[in-house]
Amino acid sequence: MEHLEIERKFLVVSEAYKKDATSETRIVQGFLNTAPERTVRVRIKGNKGYLTIKGKGNESGTTRFEWEKEISFKDATNLIDLCEPGILEKIRFEVPAGEHLFEIDEFLGENEGLVVAEVELQNEDERFDKPDWLGDEVTGQIKYYNSQLTKKPFINW
Amino acid sequence: MEHLEIERKFLVVSEAYKKDATSETRIVQGFLNTAPERTVRVRIKGNKGYLTIKGKGNESGTTRFEWEKEISFKDATNLIDLCEPGILEKIRFEVPAGEHLFEIDEFLGENEGLVVAEVELQNEDERFDKPDWLGDEVTGQIKYYNSQLTKKPFINW
Numbered sequence: 001m002e003h004l005e006i007e008r009k010f011l012v013v014s015e016a017y018k019k020d021a022t023s024e025t026r027i028v029q030g031f032l033n034t035a036p037e038r039t040v041r042v043r044i045k046g047n048k049g050y051l052t053i054k055g056k057g058n059e060s061g062t063t064r065f066e067w068e069k070e071i072s073f074k075d076a077t078n079l080i081d082l083c084e085p086g087i088l089e090k091i092r093f094e095v096p097a098g099e100h101l102f103e104i105d106e107f108l109g110e111n112e113g114l115v116v117a118e119v120e121l122q123n124e125d126e127r128f129d130k131p132d133w134l135g136d137e138v139t140g141q142i143k144y145y146n147s148q149l150t151k152k153p154f155i156n157w
Numbered sequence: 158m159e160h161l162e163i164e165r166k167f168l169v170v171s172e173a174y175k176k177d178a179t180s181e182t183r184i185v186q187g188f189l190n191t192a193p194e195r196t197v198r199v200r201i202k203g204n205k206g207y208l209t210i211k212g213k214g215n216e217s218g219t220t221r222f223e224w225e226k227e228i229s230f231k232d233a234t235n236l237i238d239l240c241e242p243g244i245l246e247k248i249r250f251e252v253p254a255g256e257h258l259f260e261i262d263e264f265l266g267e268n269e270g271l272v273v274a275e276v277e278l279q280n281e282d283e284r285f286d287k288p289d290w291l292g293d294e295v296t297g298q299i300k301y302y303n304s305q306l307t308k309k310p311f312i313n314w
Contacts, residue, residue: 038189
């Protein structure tokens with residue numbers, strides 16, 4: 001499945017989102033390529049595996065080409081072994097707010113302390129509710145790309 | 158589908174293989190990563206698409222981890238657009254010889270003049286017939302990896 005992914009990314013300034021979370025899933029992921037022009041990600045989410053390929057964002061960083069396929073847990077485990085050094089671990093919370101669903105990633109390991117929220121939109125100008133726990137926008141800032149967090153983790157910022 | 162790929166690669170010294178070919182298919186392929194440790198290949202073969210991920214070879218170069226999935230022609234076309242510069246084109250001939258099937262790639266474009274044959278084996282010591290058109294072995298020589306031919310094409314050797 002392939003589409004243009006339109007999303008905006010924000011820092012998270014409090015843990016208040018946790019009381020509204022409808023799910024909490026552990027994610028382990030690595031990259032077969034971290035170049036922003038052709039990111040290749042292997043992800044284990046709960047007991048499922050995914051392979052995801054993304055292109056470079058547009059100028060505002062809102063829109064990226066994204067292709068994703070579910071793969072077996074076993075394949076994902078084997079492919080993570082081939083990934084570049086720097087496997088990411090995080091806990092993902094899904095938090096509905098108004099008409100939208102926020103995905104909040106609480107990073108672990110060398111990125112502990114970093115918490116970001118993403119909301120997927122239908123078009124670039126779509127409005128959405130901003131919960132109190134939502135902080136500054138960081139959409140399109142490459143250092144917040146997960147592919148970059150493997151190389152320059154939050155602990156070194 | 159994922160397996161250890163055991164194969165040997167040879168130069169081809171004459172066009173005699175063509176009279177025994179049972180199929181002839183055009184292949185267009187690009188790479189989302191050309192690092193030998195984690196090659197990510199997008200291939201269009203005839204009207205089908207494939208995504209293939211390979212690990213680094215063992216010391217003799219005979220065995221590599223390989224994972225491959227068929228994807229749609231449309232997805233493959235879109236993913237080739239994200240690939241590193243240097244899209245490869247070649248004609249693949251399938252040629253049975255004895256108990257084995259040789260795949261012979263006749264490269265086009267900047268690799269024109271290069272013709273290589275590969276045979277897949279069940280184990281590293283397996284014996285196989287060597288047809289007259291088979292030349293020197295180049296198994297494990299990284300410059301013959303397709304991923305490297307995109308960067309250092311045969312025309313520049």
